[in-house]
Amino acid sequence: MNSPDFFSISAAYREAYPGLAFGWTLIADCRNPENPPGFDEAKRQLLRKMRKRETLAVITARIETYDRFFRSFGYDCPLTKHLKRTVNSGFPRYNLVVDTHFIAEMCAGILVAAADFDRFDGALILDVARDGETCVGMGNREFKTKDREIVLRDGKEIVCVLCQGADEKTRVSADTRRVLVYAYGVPGIGAEPIREGLTLAGELLSRFGEGRIEGQQVF
Numbered sequence: 001m002n003s004p005d006f007f008s009i010s011a012a013y014r015e016a017y018p019g020l021a022f023g024w025t026l027i028a029d030c031r032n033p034e035n036p037p038g039f040d041e042a043k044r045q046l047l048r049k050m051r052k053r054e055t056l057a058v059i060t061a062r063i064e065t066y067d068r069f070f071r072s073f074g075y076d077c078p079l080t081k082h083l084k085r086t087v088n089s090g091f092p093r094y095n096l097v098v099d100t101h102f103i104a105e106m107c108a109g110i111l112v113a114a115a116d117f118d119r120f121d122g123a124l125i126l127d128v129a130r131d132g133e134t135c136v137g138m139g140n141r142e143f144k145t146k147d148r149e150i151v152l153r154d155g156k157e158i159v160c161v162l163c164q165g166a167d168e169k170t171r172v173s174a175d176t177r178r179v180l181v182y183a184y185g186v187p188g189i190g191a192e193p194i195r196e197g198l199t200l201a202g203e204l205l206s207r208f209g210e211g212r213i214e215g216q217q218v219f
Contacts, residue, residue: 006120009219010127016148021185022126023194023218025202026117028178030211032097039208043091043103046200050107051087059083062109062193069186073146075163079111097172097179100204108197110183113160115170117178122155133158137165150184162186178214179205191218 007024049055063079070077086106091099101114129145135158137143143164145151150162160166162184172179181201183194195218202213 006123007217008123008125010125012128013126013150016128017150017187020187021189021191021194021219022183023191023198023216024180024182025198025216026178026180026214027202027205027209027211028214030097030177030179030205030209032095032172032174032176032179032209034095035093036096036208039096039099039204042204042208043099046103046107047086047090056087059106059109062189065188066111066186068188070163073149073163079105079109082106096205096209097176100201101181103204104181104183104197104201107200108183108193110185110189110193110197111162112181112183112197112201113166114172114201115159115166115180115182116172116176117180118176119170120154120159120180121157124159125153127151127153129158129161135159135161136168137161138168138171140168141165152182179209179211181205194218 050059060083063083066079067077083106091103093099097114101112105112129149129151131145131147133145135143143161145161151158152160159170181198183197185194198216202216205211206213
């Protein structure tokens with residue numbers, strides 16, 4: 001996919017969740033080292049900022065909003081546990097892309113995913129699921145959707161279920177060079193937190209992965 005018009009929103013989604021925020025940023029020519037020089041210091045600075053009382057209160061309120069939405073579908077929201085762990089222990093260390101995904105989530109208080117853009121099959125569409133649709137999640141787990149769950153599809157299949165997770169097919173690897181970072185809103189979360197998290201992710205991947213931002217959209 002080379003066209004900037006690779007993303008659309010379905011009529012069913014707009015009807016079910018009118019005005020609900022969503023956004024993406026695409027970073028090209030991005031390396032994915034485990035711990036590039038200077039990244040630890042940047043993480044420490046961001047962690048100090050995140051832990052400030054007023055900032056943490058805003059982040060916590062946003063994550064509680066996601067938690068209510070997840071529970072309305074019968075799921076636990078992973079952001080709640082991630083926040084507690086981050087406050088107590090700091091950001092994890094896996095690799096640049098995975099760490100950046102966690103940092104963007106925790107610093108903005110939003111739900112973020114990162115994918116290998118070149119592993120999608122065709123254009124992407126933000127949609128709602130029918131009851132009983134399936135996809136292969138990370139770790140080859142089977143995800144089965146509930147009616148009106150928010151999903152992201154490519155031209156072939158569901159590639160992410162908001163309340164359950166991203167798929168195995170588009171998992172970022174050491175060979176990934178174009179990273180799509182995308183973020184879901186839920187009712188009560190506007191466009192600004194989405195923009196905040198995606199901008200931070202783009203800055204970190206550009207700076208430490210030597211990538212370049214090809215585009216960003218927030219709806």
